[in-house]
Amino acid sequence: MTKPVLIVGGGPAGLAAAHSLASIGQKCILVEKEDRLGGAPILSGYAKLVPSGEWAKDAIGGMVSRVENNKLVEIKTGTIVNEFSGNPGSFSAKLSDGKTIKASSAILSTGFTHFDSVNKPEWGFGTFENVVTTTQVEQMISSGQGVRCPSDGRKPKRVAILLCVGSRDRQIGREWCSKICCTVSANLAMEIREELEDCHVYIYYMDIRTFGLYETSYYWRSQEEFKVKYIKARIAEVTQKDDKLIVKGEDTLVKRPITIPFDMVVHAIGMDPNVDNMLISTIFGIDLEPHGFIGKQNSYGDIGATSRPGVFIAGAATGPESIDDSIAQGHAAAMSAYAVAQGAGKVAAE
Numbered sequence: 001m002t003k004p005v006l007i008v009g010g011g012p013a014g015l016a017a018a019h020s021l022a023s024i025g026q027k028c029i030l031v032e033k034e035d036r037l038g039g040a041p042i043l044s045g046y047a048k049l050v051p052s053g054e055w056a057k058d059a060i061g062g063m064v065s066r067v068e069n070n071k072l073v074e075i076k077t078g079t080i081v082n083e084f085s086g087n088p089g090s091f092s093a094k095l096s097d098g099k100t101i102k103a104s105s106a107i108l109s110t111g112f113t114h115f116d117s118v119n120k121p122e123w124g125f126g127t128f129e130n131v132v133t134t135t136q137v138e139q140m141i142s143s144g145q146g147v148r149c150p151s152d153g154r155k156p157k158r159v160a161i162l163l164c165v166g167s168r169d170r171q172i173g174r175e176w177c178s179k180i181c182c183t184v185s186a187n188l189a190m191e192i193r194e195e196l197e198d199c200h201v202y203i204y205y206m207d208i209r210t211f212g213l214y215e216t217s218y219y220w221r222s223q224e225e226f227k228v229k230y231i232k233a234r235i236a237e238v239t240q241k242d243d244k245l246i247v248k249g250e251d252t253l254v255k256r257p258i259t260i261p262f263d264m265v266v267h268a269i270g271m272d273p274n275v276d277n278m279l280i281s282t283i284f285g286i287d288l289e290p291h292g293f294i295g296k297q298n299s300y301g302d303i304g305a306t307s308r309p310g311v312f313i314a315g316a317a318t319g320p321e322s323i324d325d326s327i328a329q330g331h332a333a334a335m336s337a338y339a340v341a342q343g344a345g346k347v348a349a350e
């Protein structure tokens with residue numbers, strides 16, 4: 001009889017891992033610190049997802065129901081792991097609800113933390129009401145409220161989306177590219193244009209990284225079909241005059257200062273390491289990589305291996321990842337964890 005696999009974190013990566021394991025008959029225990037499953041797309045109320053165009057509540061909600069309805073998955077929400085010890089095939093974890101569980105292997109799918117835009121004060125978030133983040137615009141759309149200026153509820157006529165907020169910024173210690181925010185922003189720009197036909201949407205960028213096939217369906221489509229305007233610029237500051245926000249900077253293509261008024265400014269926030277990572281690293285005895293994400297070994301051996309044998313990793317816990325890649329990594333880590341669980345089961349039976 002094999003011991004269950006412990007999965008920590010119930011976002012897209014953890015849900016994929018749980019589904020994979022259960023579908024091949026392996027019992028698992030899914031521990032999630034919040035009171036519901038679904039990870040960032042559900043907890044932060046994302047709207048339509050890239051690249052499927054499906055509503056997050058349907059797409060990821062479907063993954064949640066599939067796991068909740070599987071008897072081989074024991075779910076513990078509102079719970080964290082406080083202690084973890086043992087060896088591959090025979091781990092022991094003490095949970096915050098006081099229970100101790102046995103596990104053959106573990107998968108950490110603890111995800112990321114959204115960048116907090118107050119750490120970029122010169123761009124107006126936290127000072128001016130109509131400076132918001134991409135997650136707030138996602139929530140406005142997914143709640144059915146529509147895109148409105150928080151100050152007075154009016155429909156914005158001009159919206160600026162500022163890319164790379166909290167990413168690719170050495171001054172605030174965040175060198176990494178968050179990978180998905182160019183595409184998410186192009187998608188949001190099209191959603192705004194779809195809802196508010198007379199609203200002009202501008203995207204301020206350093207470089208556009210709508211990677212792979214997203215170049216056609218997001219970068220070019222947003223310009224050609226939805227008339228979204230792109231400005232390559234270095235932004236100096238966002239200020240306010242009467243009910244307008246003023247974005248000041250330099251157009252780096254023509255090398256001239258530009259000052260444009262807007263009704264709403266949106267920060268395309270990046271993906272920070274999970275704020276729990278130091279604790280997770282200590283409890284599970286695993287290394288972090290230099291930026292503070294959870295370190296993973298190269299992919300040529302066991303997929304998703306960490307510095308500790310028998311403990312695997314998947315999704316945005318390893319660094320910025322898209323949902324599709326987080327799901328793929330969840331399935332792959334499940335294979336690695338299953339091999340450990342089965343190996344231990346065989347030894348016990350012999």
Ligand SMILES: Cc1cc2nc3c(=O)[nH]c(=O)nc-3n(C[C@H](O)[C@H](O)[C@H](O)COP(=O)(O)OP(=O)(O)OC[C@H]3O[C@@H](n4cnc5c(N)ncnc54)[C@H](O)[C@@H]3O)c2cc1C
Nearest residue numbers: 009011012013033039040049050111112315316321322323
């Ligand atoms: C504004 C925005 C929009 C985005 N839109 C898209 C999109 O349209 N398409 C796309 O592909 N990607 C999108 N992304 C990226 C997407 O959010 C991630 O790819 C995805 O959430 C990663 O899934 P995950 O399961 O690895 O992590 P998460 O979604 O972060 O889930 C991690 C889970 O672990 C839990 N957890 C954390 N710490 C602990 C702990 N110590 N103990 C127990 N549980 C814990 C969390 O509560 C959470 O439920 C977007 C990102 C942003 C910032």
Ligand code: SF4
Nearest residue numbers: 164167177178181182
């Ligand atoms: S994906 Fe685009 S917006 Fe996000 S950090 Fe990379 S370049 Fe900046």
